[in-house]
Amino acid sequence: MNDLVKRLSEAKHPVCVGGPSPSLEELQKRLEEIEYVFIKFPETSGGTDLGVRVDKAATNVSKADFKQRTGVVHVEGALTLNYVKVRCVADIDLATLQGKGHLIVLEEI
Template identity: 50%
Template structure:
């Protein structure tokens, strides 16, 4: 398995939401509404920013209030990193737009 994928699959890691041009809760909510967010693992060399296609059924926004910028957003989605299919799982604290997350390798189901 790829070294970066393996490292980010072991335990929880500090993450932040990747937003441009400005890092706001409103911009984060707009990304969620589009179904695609950027999550940056901050403790890799230079940071590793991943574009995540959200799995709406696995995400949880019940404890979030985007208008008041409170609560924690649980996001999950799939992507390919260094030719390895992975699921990114992150809990984002809305007031800071930071949190913790990890990757899980996705095993392909083959039909015989």
């Protein structure tokens, strides 16, 4: 298995909102309308910015207040990273746009 995938699937790691314009407003739009978010693992070499197709059934925004910029969003979704199908799981604090996350290996291609 790929070293990066293995490392990110062995424990929880610091994450932050990634993508071209990381902001609370962009995160909310991507969660609610686009259903595709960017989660960045900043402590990898150069940072690893993943595009995640949101699994609406597993994602939870009930503890988030986007207007007050408080609470935590639980995001889950699938992607392929270095030829390995994975599920990204992340909890993002809306006040800081940072949190913890990890990957779950689904299958190697």
